[in-house]
Amino acid sequence: MTDSRPDPAAPFSDPDSPSDPVSPADPAAAPDEVVRERHDQLATEITEHRHRYYALDAPTISDGEFDALMRELEQIEDRFPELRTPDSPTQQVGAPTGATFSPVTHLQPMTSLDNVFSKEELFAWVDRTVDRLGEHPGAGGFVCELKIDGLAVDLVYEDGALVRAATRGDGRVGEDVTANVRTIQVIPDRLVSHSGQPVPALLEVRGEVYLSLEQFRRINEELVASGKAPFANPRNSAAGSLRQKDPEVTRSRRLGFTAHGWGASSDEPGTRLELARQSHAYEVLADFGLPVSQYSRLVDDSEQVWAFVEEVAQRRHDFVHEIDGAVVKVDDRALQDRLGFTSRAPRWAIAYKYPPEEVTTKLLDIRVGVGRTGRVTPYAVMEPVVVAGSTVAQATLHNATEVVRKGVLIGDTVVLRKAGDVIPEVLGPVVDLRDGTEHPFVMPTHCPECGTELAYEKEGDKDLRCPNQRSCPAQLRERLFHLGSRAALDIEMLGEKGADAILAAHLITDEGDLFDLTAEDLLRTDFYTRNANAREKKAGTTGRVLSANGTKLLENLEAARTRPWAKFLVALSIRHIGKGNAPDVAAAFPSVEALRDASEEELAGAEGIGPVTAAAIREWFATDWRAEIVRKWQAAGCVLGTYAAAEARAAEQPQTLAGLTIVVTGTVPGYSRDEAQEAVVARGAKAAGSVSKRTDYVVVGEGAGSKADKARDLGRPIIAAEHFQRLLDEGPEGLPLVED
Numbered sequence: 001m002t003d004s005r006p007d008p009a010a011p012f013s014d015p016d017s018p019s020d021p022v023s024p025a026d027p028a029a030a031p032d033e034v035v036r037e038r039h040d041q042l043a044t045e046i047t048e049h050r051h052r053y054y055a056l057d058a059p060t061i062s063d064g065e066f067d068a069l070m071r072e073l074e075q076i077e078d079r080f081p082e083l084r085t086p087d088s089p090t091q092q093v094g095a096p097t098g099a100t101f102s103p104v105t106h107l108q109p110m111t112s113l114d115n116v117f118s119k120e121e122l123f124a125w126v127d128r129t130v131d132r133l134g135e136h137p138g139a140g141g142f143v144c145e146l147k148i149d150g151l152a153v154d155l156v157y158e159d160g161a162l163v164r165a166a167t168r169g170d171g172r173v174g175e176d177v178t179a180n181v182r183t184i185q186v187i188p189d190r191l192v193s194h195s196g197q198p199v200p201a202l203l204e205v206r207g208e209v210y211l212s213l214e215q216f217r218r219i220n221e222e223l224v225a226s227g228k229a230p231f232a233n234p235r236n237s238a239a240g241s242l243r244q245k246d247p248e249v250t251r252s253r254r255l256g257f258t259a260h261g262w263g264a265s266s267d268e269p270g271t272r273l274e275l276a277r278q279s280h281a282y283e284v285l286a287d288f289g290l291p292v293s294q295y296s297r298l299v300d301d302s303e304q305v306w307a308f309v310e311e312v313a314q315r316r317h318d319f320v321h322e323i324d325g326a327v328v329k330v331d332d333r334a335l336q337d338r339l340g341f342t343s344r345a346p347r348w349a350i351a352y353k354y355p356p357e358e359v360t361t362k363l364l365d366i367r368v369g370v371g372r373t374g375r376v377t378p379y380a381v382m383e384p385v386v387v388a389g390s391t392v393a394q395a396t397l398h399n400a401t402e403v404v405r406k407g408v409l410i411g412d413t414v415v416l417r418k419a420g421d422v423i424p425e426v427l428g429p430v431v432d433l434r435d436g437t438e439h440p441f442v443m444p445t446h447c448p449e450c451g452t453e454l455a456y457e458k459e460g461d462k463d464l465r466c467p468n469q470r471s472c473p474a475q476l477r478e479r480l481f482h483l484g485s486r487a488a489l490d491i492e493m494l495g496e497k498g499a500d501a502i503l504a505a506h507l508i509t510d511e512g513d514l515f516d517l518t519a520e521d522l523l524r525t526d527f528y529t530r531n532a533n534a535r536e537k538k539a540g541t542t543g544r545v546l547s548a549n550g551t552k553l554l555e556n557l558e559a560a561r562t563r564p565w566a567k568f569l570v571a572l573s574i575r576h577i578g579k580g581n582a583p584d585v586a587a588a589f590p591s592v593e594a595l596r597d598a599s600e601e602e603l604a605g606a607e608g609i610g611p612v613t614a615a616a617i618r619e620w621f622a623t624d625w626r627a628e629i630v631r632k633w634q635a636a637g638c639v640l641g642t643y644a645a646a647e648a649r650a651a652e653q654p655q656t657l658a659g660l661t662i663v664v665t666g667t668v669p670g671y672s673r674d675e676a677q678e679a680v681v682a683r684g685a686k687a688a689g690s691v692s693k694r695t696d697y698v699v700v701g702e703g704a705g706s707k708a709d710k711a712r713d714l715g716r717p718i719i720a721a722e723h724f725q726r727l728l729d730e731g732p733e734g735l736p737l738v739e740d
């Protein structure tokens with residue numbers, strides 16, 4: 001590899017494009033020594049990578065990096081055409097075959113495809129094609145297809161029978177893989193026309209052998225289970241699976257196949273394949289029993305080609321196999337013939353390549369992080385690389401077993417994958433690039449943050465944990481950060497930096513002390529302070545004073561004391577309780593005391609709580625220091641209960657419902673269940689859980705069940721949930737009642 005590679009995102013040279021950043025060929029300019037050397041070096045490197053990729057199925061760089069090398073070579077040759085000699089990699093296809101399989105000469109050469117990487121280049125190709133033809137191919141003149149990321153094979157059928165199958169090789173000579181291809185179920189041994197048209201005496205079919213993502217996962221799981229190294233990606237595993245010595249291994253891989261072209265075909269009268277249009281030929285191939293793509297589309301012009309490209313990009317991960325781009329072909333065979341071929345590709349087709357989702361980078365280190373629940377997670381620290389539009393420098397490795405499973409060593413070059421918005425993943429090492437200095441990761445036995453010995457919580461767990469839950473700085477930091485989040489107490493000034501500052505100054509033992517923080521405490525941090533200004537100094541204050549952050553934190557804490565009970569519930573960091581089920585739990589157990597005193601059976605019987613959550617709640621309250629958090633918070637003025645919180649806020653609300661008993665059932669738009677209850681209590685009403693003769697009003701929303709029926713039976717007045725806000729604001733006077 002070299003360090004002077006061009007930016008892979010940069011447009012490559014196109015001599016026909018006026019906006020080309022590289023100067024077009026200048027006949028007077030001769031390449032100097034430096035250019036010649038670079039050209040030589042690139043050609044050598046590319047040839048070697050091709051050999052590794054095609055013959056050994058063991059590439060050492062990613063496709064994106066390979067494509068960048070190719071583009072640089074093409075750019076040089078665009079400027080200095082004399083360097084574009086027939087032996088240049090830009091003029092060749094694939095790589096010569098190895099010794100494992102016998103060589104086969106294709107009846108007609110198999111070509112590759114030229115690539116474009118941007119909309120501009122794609123449109124320029126369409127314009128160039130129209131120019132070359134001297135006419136537009138017309139409505140439905142282009143056929144757009146998926147570019148399947150597999151490997152090309154050539155199938156020769158004689159009198160309808162499959163007689164030979166070969167890989168592409170260098171385009172002229174490929175490898176004989178007939179025995180293996182015969183094990184691929186979707187490739188017919190015999191072509192039979194379903195419509196009754198004659199099958200040609202000779203037909204050379206081309207298409208892509210691929211491995212579906214489903215099979216790829218299955219095979220890798222099996223390889224790992226039997227102690228073997230998994231494949232880096234479906235393309236390499238498809239190539240590896242096809243090029244097996246034992247056809248039974250190929251059979252077990254369940255390869256797929258899609259036909260996307262043809263070579264030689266017999267021209268005898270009555271047996272002639274209808275080849276007037278590419279798209280028609282697909283129909284004929286399908287009629288013969290060959291799998292063709294169901295995603296091909298005929299389009300009229302550049303804009304429609306682009307729409308296809310974008311649509312497919314959106315769905316890039318929804319297909320059964322991987323794709324690395326879209327292919328556009330001139331549909332009319334006569335026009336194709338007029339356009340012809342370059343030495344390595346048809347002029348009538350182009351591949352639009354999507355941005356690479358796989359890159360290689362150096363694994364600098366494997367470190368471990370400690371999470372909110374004490375889980376210890378190894379993660380990869382890598383040389384930063386750009387992949388799928390963002391810079392990645394770290395990726396989780398989940399647990400020690402996973403590190404072993406991936407087989408990565410510290411110092412390895414690794415394959416990193418980031419697909420769209422998906423979390424980046426280290427796929428595995430490039431074993432062939434090892435130089436012996438790599439070393440295995442050793443899972444630490446003690447917490448990197450507090451030194452406590454790590455342990456599994458229970459037998460069979462995958463994750464090691466730091467048992468020092470109360471004051472392990474890592475766990476406490478994560479809990480503080482979590483309780484400050486919007487889903488919990490919404491303490492804006494308690495972000496990651498704030499939590500770090502509080503811990504660094506040793507202001508608290510655990511989160512129980514949080515609401516006791518004073519301005520004086522905060523003065524011991526950097527984050528919540530600033531230097532006194534001149535005016536303050538004049539007035540006698542020297543050194544550090546509370547910053548806007550510090551003042552804001554104290555205000556935040558004050559306001560947080562009366563947050564809804566459901567929010568406090570999230571803030572407690574009880575396992576399995578989060579913003580999703582907290583409102584249900586809070587509605588079923590309307591105060592911290594009710595939750596604490598409930599038995600495990602009572603808990604497990606409530607909505608939003610299963611046996612696992614019930615056990616977690618019991619366990620939480622049974623831990624002394626945690627029970628103490630509740631006590632300390634209450635002592636500091638926090639209100640952990642729906643009614644209590646509502647009563648505490650009643651002073652701020654008009655008492656529109658004073659003295660009434662109200663039942664809320666079903667969904668009230670804009671309110672969770674506990675919020676609706678709280679809202680009526682804050683207006684002076686009693687929120688009852690069940691309907692009785694003493695109920696004054698029943699608010700019924702969507703999904704209300706037996707309570708609404710009971711209200712009708714008892715003749716209690718019913719108010720529709722849509723009037724809930726009016727009920728709160730104005731009281732029940734004059735509100736329409738639900739009649740039945």
Ligand SMILES: NC(=O)c1ccc[n+]([C@@H]2O[C@H](COP(=O)([O-])OP(=O)(O)OC[C@H]3O[C@@H](n4cnc5c(N)ncnc54)[C@H](O)[C@@H]3O)[C@@H](O)[C@H]2O)c1
Nearest residue numbers: 049050053059061062063066112113145147148152260327
């Ligand atoms: N990482 C490496 O070291 C390394 C080395 C060599 C090549 N490569 C990669 O291999 C690829 C280059 O290979 P290439 O020469 O096969 O060219 P290509 O992948 O750019 O395009 C040509 C191939 O596309 C395939 N194809 C898929 N769908 C098709 C469709 N609908 N119609 C027609 N053809 C279709 C055909 O097999 C055809 O041979 C690039 O992605 C390159 O990055 C990587």
Ligand SMILES: [Zn+2]
Nearest residue numbers: 447450466472
């Ligand atoms: Zn710890």
